[in-house]
Amino acid sequence: MIDEDFEARVGPHRRELLVHCYRMLGSVHEAEDLVQETMLRAWRARERYDAGLASVRTWLYKIATNACLSALQGRARRPLPSGLGGPSDDTDAPLAPALDVPWLQPFPDALLGDPAALAIRRGTLRLALIAAMQVLPPKQRAVLILRDVLEFPAAEVAALLETTPAAVNSALQRARTGLEGASPAEDDVAEPGDDAVDALVDRYIHSFEAADVAGLVALLTEDAVLEMPPVPLWYLGRDSYGRFMDRVFAMNGPDWRMVRTAANAQPAVAAYNRGDDGAYLLHTLQVFTVTPQGVARNVVFQDARVFAAFDLPPVLDAGGGASG
Structure with missing residues (x-):
């Protein structure tokens, strides 16, 4: 003891x-x-x-x-x-x-x-x-x-x-x-708490919840990266990012809720997708790298162990609150 x-x-x-x-x-x-x-x-x-x-x-x-x-x-x-x-x-x-x-x-x-x-x-x-x-x-x-x-x-x-x-x-x-060259220069990356960063993430959330792919793409840097462990694929550039988001909304529907959080001293959101019963089910945790030019990287995690580490509720009710 x-x-x-x-x-x-x-x-x-x-x-x-x-x-x-x-x-x-x-x-x-x-x-x-x-x-x-x-x-x-x-x-x-x-x-x-x-x-x-x-x-x-x-x-x-x-x-x-x-x-x-x-x-x-x-x-x-x-x-x-x-x-x-x-x-x-x-x-x-x-x-x-x-x-x-x-x-x-x-x-x-x-x-x-x-x-x-x-x-x-x-x-x-x-x-x-x-x-x-x-x-x-x-x-x-x-x-x-x-x-x-x-x-x-x-x-x-x-x-x-x-x-x-x-x-x-x-x-x-x-x-x-x-x-050398493994990550963006310190001065090129903004962090949570910066008004401009918070405003950009708010716009990303608004566009995502509206299934507005054009709005999402407008917030990206030209060479934005999208990756989704445990899926080994990743995409580079606004065009690929946008085409993949078209697929996401086609597969899962346009009705989403996003909950703000933070990871690795970077802005992050938990994405919830509306199920058949009207409740919003935890889908992914998305961690953003934000630069003055826009969102440069989005690492999208779909892993129950990650969700548990962030203490994310598995379900939101139809009003967007935690359920169960």
Whole structure:
């Protein structure tokens, strides 16, 4: 049993450790398991903790990072569809899910608490960046996160990973090279809370609920990306996006409700489609990358585990409220 004194020391670090493990693993559920594993390992090693060698926070990051590295041994990376091959030109292609792929999952902003308190620097939790990180070898990924995101000194990272500062600096350089061009520049991406972003997402919601494909397309950048894990297809450009949305409304009807949320410090919506009984059934979670030019990417998740992580009600009543 974990005593109150131990919990008082480690408890304040749980949220940031969850974010750290998510960055390493690309899965909210696995990150939660690894945080629990970290706390159990810390409890077992509490008598050996030396405050003269490291702060409690640094000690916990060492345990968590090494737990993640152990968990990643022999595992396939977690991709998005755009990381597996080129875009499709066929917007009528079968929407067959690839259930054998361990897809990247989004992170609910509700789990962040106060992002400022967790030092969630602008852009460091974006889906595109997390997806790019998954391509890196696990140790390079760890070094990149500890040095560039969390800003641990090289010597401290070396101690965490039981290596040398020179090896840390070398791994960091290789990791930075591996990420070049992997995601939009920081200044090119807007985030929730910006009035212009909120207004654009409101217009997207209005157009979607009206099944107005032309209105949706008008809000996109010219090279907008649409991808839909666990379906491995993805589409590039306004034309393909629009043709696919024509298919969505033809298949599912024009009656939708959208509920605002946020994921990976990006705007997001839950989409509900009206069923035969008049209730609106949870269909997808959509996570937007918004730039000054419009919506540059929409990652559309249709996964019960993702819905559960975001605590999304499975049904809205005819008035748009949660049901059941």
